[in-house]
Amino acid sequence: MKKRFFVVAILLVALSAFIFAQGKGESKPKTDGPVKIEMWYNATQTEVGPLPNDWIGYKILKDRFNIELEASTIPSNPQDQDMKIQAASAADALPDFFVANREVWLRLAKNGMLADVTDLYSKMPNRTSIMFDQGAIDFTTIDGRSYGFATPSIIARNEGLLIRKDWLDRLGLEIPKTTEELLEVMRAFTFNDPDGNGKHDTWGYGAFIEATTYEAYPGRRFEPLLGAFGVEGTWNMTKANFGLQIRKPEFFDYMKYMKTIIGEGLIDPNWMAYKKDDFRAAWKQGKFGIMREQNAAYSAQNNYAPFDSNFPEGEWVIVEAPIGPKGKQSIGPEVRGLRIWAISDKAAAAGKAEKIAEMFEWMSHGEGYLLCGWGQEGVNYTLDKDGIPVSMPGPIGFDGAVGQTYIQLRSMAFNYSSDTELLSRYPVYTTEVSKKQMSALWALREMQGKKWTPSMGADSMPVPSTDLKTFYEQGLAEFFTGKRALTEANWKAFIAEFDRIGGLAWEKAGLEYATANNYLN
């Protein structure tokens, strides 16, 4: 009896594992009742809760489109986001409709986990006319078929180089125009007590590590400095000088400049340990006087308020990127900033693709667009005389603590460039303490007017292997921290080793890809 019990138990365990190992069976389409769509979306506001269950859009989708939407947020941190999607893909548990970065999307598409959506564009005429030009469609096209919808995710050129004007004035300095002048200002901000508190508690430059596919380590916050040496972004996307920026001789000049800044202690020494929130708290606490920051993060009412309260006399101004020794200048590489919405092939097999397209189209105009973008009229917003949505007063307004949860799907609706969207998101306001008039839209327009480097396609270029990326980042970090001495010989040895373990092959793959996709300018 005992023996038999154990034999049966072992067989059951083995059988269950075997069934699992054989793969899951195809899910069958539902024939009656609403079509259930599981969706993973980027929250518009990560600081507030998810889309509430009483969001009226759920009811509209069910009553009018026969769609039962189950919306869940995905982590805001890109690494966590990738991890969640990769894990879901491995477990064959991808949702029906989800947002992914291009690197992960490409892997899923190659593994056959995504639906071919080529024929769905025609079912979304409004969204297609607004968002899906040939460049956007190419972004998600493999061998002539599209496997996702590339929608705008950011406002173009929405970051800028900022400097503390009140510190410049107090120290009798002019706005720096060149890298040498910038260095002098950094020295003055670090050693000449620009805030006048008698302590050495300020630094010239402030930053944190924020690397992306197209803005490799140390990343975005240093782009204006990289740009002064003509090596902004991961790639040089010009026909004449295509290649990985790190392999250009000018990159070494940039490294020397950085070493001067770090060596003389002109950068907030926490820059390597800061996360984004620490960095943002630091400039609001007056720790440094020069930074690259995003328009709304700098000047939207809630974001500027702590700085305004701490430093009523404080003033940041948006300046041109510094000009380098060879006359180069750039705030950074400009890409389209597309986000991919993909349909899992399981969802398509279950007959859900057209329903998803219907829902996506509804969100792009009229009622659905307004509901996703601003909430309910009369509840979360009202229209001003020019037809611009204005937040209702109190927490239920679309920019209030409660109202913000009702616009968590805004990124599915917005195209991030229309005047209505911009004027509504970034109204003119008066700061509470210093009584200054500000608008994140003014900041945006100013930032957009500065010099950027067109780098279309740089965000879809091939990515390096994990070990090569580690080597790249570790190498630069070790030169910055002084673990490796920055000499020409050491730099050449580093680049030679980088080439040997795959750097050269990565560049070659990049050239083939950029040429094939007509990205070189």
Add this chain to the structure above:
Amino acid sequence: MKRSLINDIKRQKYIYLMIFIPLVFYTVFKYIPLWNAQIAFRNFKSVRYGILNSPFVGLDNFKEFVTSYYFWNLIRNTLMYSFGKLLVSLPAAIILALAIYECRRSVLRKLVQTLAYLPHFLSWVIMYGILLSLFAPGDGIINDLLKSLGKKPIDFLTNSTTFPWLVIFSDAWKEMGWSAIIFIAALMGIDVALFEAAMVEGASSWQRVRYITLPAIRPVVVIVLLLKIGTIMDAGFNQIFMLYSPAVYNVADIIDTWVYRQGLLDGRFGLATAAGLFKGVIGMILIFTSNFLSKKYTDNSLF
């Protein structure tokens, strides 16, 4: 025999229920997934296609792992942190347990015990915030102190000399109180008559610790040591993942952080599983060897 087992189960049903629950847990979450370890020998993409249907690649994933650019660096760092933590945390926990046991003021004893346990319940995310406040080069408390003494600030978190120490000692601080529980329990089991006799004979406090307390808890120390040796290839993913950055990759990257990047970020599940299996096999060899040696030389063993 058969009847007696059934009778025994009937009689002690609650005890058997208590055994049954962890048995199910281990079967479902530890033994059934072992089947999936074969991913290490396959080019696995997704459960969709099934593990058995994924192409068999033999030892390719293992070869790729052991010939990868950072293999020896990963092994060195993993062992460095495991042994470092063992050498620092285990004695620290024993000393703390002895101190708590020897403390005669019950209020103080409870206070110390509670304060020592508390950090165990903090996640490494919170610990990172605390460590940043303490060790940040710009405005960390320790660096403020160094600056006030006229010294140059040290970037503990991005300096490859200080980083390993920070990892080892912050782990000891966080886990010392929790690890001490088992030793305190062992100490509670010592016959007080031994201490009384020693005191009558004129033994000092140190002599009582040396000749009674330490020998009495030796079997527990050996068991704990053996268990820790079995997980020697686990150097503490959560901690390192929160604290590391490219500037300290050379001394911070361990097998688990590499597996995370390869497996979950790059989607190379076969390679990541191979590295995990490699760790498991090494751990098993170590635990059998140390168990054998311990049995032979100290008469204490796990099995």
